[in-house]
Amino acid sequence: MIELSNIVKAYQMGDVKVPVLNGIDLRIESGEFVAIMGPSGSGKTTLLNIIGCLDTIDQGEYKLSGKFVDTQDDAQMARVRSTHIGFVFQLFNLIPRISAERNVELPMIYANIPHQQRRERVRQALTKVGLTDRARHVPTQLSGGQQQRVAIARALVNHPDLLVADEPTGSLDSSTGREIMQMFRQLNEEGMTIIMVTHESDIAAYARRTVQLLDGRIQYDH
Amino acid sequence: MIELSNIVKAYQMGDVKVPVLNGIDLRIESGEFVAIMGPSGSGKTTLLNIIGCLDTIDQGEYKLSGKFVDTQDDAQMARVRSTHIGFVFQLFNLIPRISAERNVELPMIYANIPHQQRRERVRQALTKVGLTDRARHVPTQLSGGQQQRVAIARALVNHPDLLVADEPTGSLDSSTGREIMQMFRQLNEEGMTIIMVTHESDIAAYARRTVQLLDGRIQYDH
């Protein structure tokens, strides 16, 4: 499913170059559940953004389901993203001033899902994350952990084949975190590929494989 | 230092009332280090915002250093906040498009600290959180954990007597988190009062006392 070879990525800030990924080789088969760990600033979010087709690479090759990503045009990539990939951002990226249920509904509007089916799926997704009683709250009327759970519901609502999640339980207490992880494990057993960044080892334990990043390289992988 | 008695707080959403704190009694002496834990949505951030004079109560009494908070006017409260209280927000609240060093400098501009002293304190604060090499980055050019560390540096730069921190290590890997907590412990030993929300028990272990919230009441306190 995911084939990354010799991936190099640096940010450019004016005339200063900030190297982030310095030669990443990573293969992830369809149906795997992989955790990515590493120190703050080591390139985890940058790697996830590349895997989720939200950012580009400077060197190397990225093949997603057998096709080179950098040769596809923007419209093709947008279609791949909206139908195949669900993304949970580290800082949620909810749309301010619209309710939790509208935020969750949004990806289905892009995918042309009919109205009645959208309403049903929103209800199911918010139930799965324990927030049916907060459906009408806008992001500023939700706690940090509740906003994170809305972001998780939004990522799952289109039943993606690949879930890319950046510290999905970072704002949750341990028992709410365990409930979310049990749901992820269930989705993985039903065939969803999950790639998740976490800094908590008891969360990484839900995955079957852990990849450790250090200074933009893979330190170990097992 | 902090005396909360029978604190009640509810949010009003149109004609719907959302009760959050349902009668909180809490005394915190000067120099204490207290952790607050509890499920997502249980009122931890709301309680911290009240303690930090960022939000108001509906019923009950709040005395900070012997003075009733609700009888002070806005200008007096703003002066108390900017000179005595440092705040680390759960979602950082950095000012976008200005650099890390400018974000850290901001509280000192409000407190009329002279230019040369400000530059020196910014350098010290960013060194303490391990980010001297990211001083010129704006928030979107920093990782999640780096943004959190800028928020911590900003909260400490005015040497407050009271530090109010909402999940200060939520976006940090465990070893960076431990470094930040060792710094907090050092500051507490030098006399700073610290009140910190966390959902990780190994972080709460740095405090000397843990208060557990459930459905807007204190479940236990030891």
Ligand SMILES: Nc1ncnc2c1ncn2[C@@H]1O[C@H](COP(=O)(O)OP(=O)(O)OP(=O)(O)O)[C@@H](O)[C@H]1O
């Ligand atoms: N402006 C608001 N309007 C209505 N309800 C609100 C508002 N802000 C917060 N709430 C509700 O108040 C409750 C307490 O929120 P609070 O942010 O204090 O929780 P918390 O304990 O910090 O949770 P977390 O661990 O998820 O950060 C939540 O159920 C939330 O939905």
Ligand SMILES: Nc1ncnc2c1ncn2[C@@H]1O[C@H](COP(=O)(O)OP(=O)(O)OP(=O)(O)O)[C@@H](O)[C@H]1O
């Ligand atoms: N737009 C940018 N311009 C310059 N540097 C950037 C930019 N975005 C990120 N960086 C730098 O790239 C490095 C990797 O960032 P990334 O967000 O991938 O880290 P991370 O492993 O996710 O860290 P964290 O655990 O703190 O979230 C960091 O050192 C950061 O300062």
Ligand SMILES: [Mg+2]
């Ligand atoms: Mg990150």
Ligand SMILES: [Mg+2]
């Ligand atoms: Mg909170």
